Amino acid sequence: MEIGYYPGCALHxxxxxxxxxxxxCLNALGVNLRELDDWICCGATAAHSLNQKLxxxxxxRSLGIAERDGYxxxxxxxxMCSMELLKAKMLISGDAALRKEMSEVVELPVxxxxxxLNLIQVFQRIGYDKVKEAAKVSLSGYKPACYYGCxxxxxxxxxxxxxxxxxxxxxxxxxxxxxxPVEWNYKTECCGAGMTMCNExxxxxxxxxxxxxxARHGANCVVVACPMxxxxxxxxxxxxxxxxxxxxxxxxxxxxxxxxxALGLDEEALGINRHxxxxx
Amino acid sequence: xxxxxxxxxxxEELAHTRVHDCYQCGKCSAGCPMADHMDVIPSQIMxxxxxxxxxxxxxxxxxxxCVSCQTCSTRCPKSVNVAGVIxxxxxxSVEQNVASPAQQRTVVxxxxxxxxxxxxxxxxxxxxxxxxxxxxxxxxxxxxxLFKDSLLAPKMIARGKFHPxxxxxxxxxxxxxxxxxxxxxxxxxxxx
Numbered sequence: 001m002e003i004g005y006y007p008g009c010a011l012h013x014x015x016x017x018x019x020x021x022x023x024x025c026l027n028a029l030g031v032n033l034r035e036l037d038d039w040i041c042c043g044a045t046a047a048h049s050l051n052q053k054l055x056x057x058x059x060x061r062s063l064g065i066a067e068r069d070g071y072x073x074x075x076x077x078x079x080m081c082s083m084e085l086l087k088a089k090m091l092i093s094g095d096a097a098l099r100k101e102m103s104e105v106v107e108l109p110v111x112x113x114x115x116x117l118n119l120i121q122v123f124q125r126i127g128y129d130k131v132k133e134a135a136k137v138s139l140s141g142y143k144p145a146c147y148y149g150c151x152x153x154x155x156x157x158x159x160x161x162x163x164x165x166x167x168x169x170x171x172x173x174x175x176x177x178x179x180x181p182v183e184w185n186y187k188t189e190c191c192g193a194g195m196t197m198c199n200e201x202x203x204x205x206x207x208x209x210x211x212x213x214x215a216r217h218g219a220n221c222v223v224v225a226c227p228m229x230x231x232x233x234x235x236x237x238x239x240x241x242x243x244x245x246x247x248x249x250x251x252x253x254x255x256x257x258x259x260x261x262a263l264g265l266d267e268e269a270l271g272i273n274r275h276x277x278x279x280x
Numbered sequence: 281x282x283x284x285x286x287x288x289x290x291x292e293e294l295a296h297t298r299v300h301d302c303y304q305c306g307k308c309s310a311g312c313p314m315a316d317h318m319d320v321i322p323s324q325i326m327x328x329x330x331x332x333x334x335x336x337x338x339x340x341x342x343x344x345x346c347v348s349c350q351t352c353s354t355r356c357p358k359s360v361n362v363a364g365v366i367x368x369x370x371x372x373s374v375e376q377n378v379a380s381p382a383q384q385r386t387v388v389x390x391x392x393x394x395x396x397x398x399x400x401x402x403x404x405x406x407x408x409x410x411x412x413x414x415x416x417x418x419x420x421x422x423x424x425x426l427f428k429d430s431l432l433a434p435k436m437i438a439r440g441k442f443h444p445x446x447x448x449x450x451x452x453x454x455x456x457x458x459x460x461x462x463x464x465x466x467x468x469x470x471x472x
């Protein structure tokens with residue numbers, strides 16, 4: 001199976017361990033990722049904070065490239081990217097005037113035809129049963145708190161994915177591979193997302209609550225499908241511990257890390273050895 | 281006290297929502313992860329906009345403390361796009377140069393991010409950090425903040441998570457033209 005791929009800036013920057021993990025894991029499942037030619041940044045929070053038109057135009061350009069090059073599906077493993085792409089798609093496909101205007105602005109005809117997928121949806125596309133069949137190692141012993149954060153499910157009218165208050169798609173997949181996901185309260189609370197650098201206090205405060213709640217409910221790791229969640233919970237975990245005088249020592253995995261481990265891939269192939277928090 | 285009724289129409293258009301649908305139930309503020317730290321909480325922001333007190337809403341610190349998690353919009357029983365209203369207020373506050381002085385670090389960060397994309401088409405992380413730190417220093421000189429994250433660099437390099445140069449797109453001119461078209465049709469003072 002071949003799927004279009006929109007990496008986004010984070011996966012080609014300091015979250016390149018996520019790209020490594022996604023590629024290794026999907027490759028083992030027979031999925032080939034075809035990267036979108038000359039894709040541009042989705043604009044992220046900066047665009048929707050400063051210029052609403054730009055916040056539609058930037059993702060619209062990449063959608064236009066995808067349509068021009070005949071992509072039906074586009075995996076955007078970063079939920080910020082996939083939300084912005086989906087929001088632009090929704091606005092453009094539902095408004096003929098905007099469609100015309102945006103096609104001129106981005107210099108490519110764009111109708112909003114491409115389906116944009118998050119990582120979980122790619123596993124669903126492959127089929128959870130097929131993933132289970134391909135698994136070689138049981139994930140028994142892993143008690144993950146599956147953390148969806150904000151943009152995998154919100155806003156629901158844009159994402160149309162899972163339940164926006166009580167999502168369970170990651171739990172279902174990981175449980176089928178032998179893990180024992182815990183029930184907890186912070187599945188869809190925000191970690192502070194892209195505020196890591198400009199408002200560290202917020203990120204440390206929110207991440208501390210998430211890590212504490214996961215531990216209190218018996219989790220021995222947290223599973224994410226977002227580069228920003230990973231930065232805030234993994235890279236900033238030492239700062240959280242210093243700020244709040246606690247020892248979390250919580251391993252933070254990308255979803256593709258745990259699925260990859262179940263498929264028999266090693267930690268290096270998945271980039272797990274490049275995380276900040278390591279097993280003690 | 282200035283009244284600017286047409287500005288409410290601008291907000292509604294930018295946010296694709298109807299602000300008068302809000303009946304002040306407070307559910308947005310109840311679920312907001314940042315409400316504890318806000319000077320004006322989301323439901324109060326909505327009320328200010330309804331009362332056409334945009335002067336006050338645009339100056340609120342809270343619109344820059346908002347983490348854009350979309351919980352408020354998701355839970356609104358009247359489907360008001362509260363997060364979109366906050367986005368629209370951010371845009372207008374920057375265009376009119378009235379954004380909260382206390383939150384300039386975040387304003388500078390978002391501007392640095394966008395100008396980076398304008399130049400390269402994709403984010404160059406090191407360039408963003410440099411631009412942001414210098415910009416924030418100009419607004420609020422703090423040597424400690426200037427060098428605060430520098431200790432992360434060696435850790436990132438050791439993990440191969442650091443790209444010294446970063447990526448650009450091939451067709452950078454088209455990115456610039458897209459920016460120019462979007463910027464010219466909005467506020468006058470917006471240089472990105």
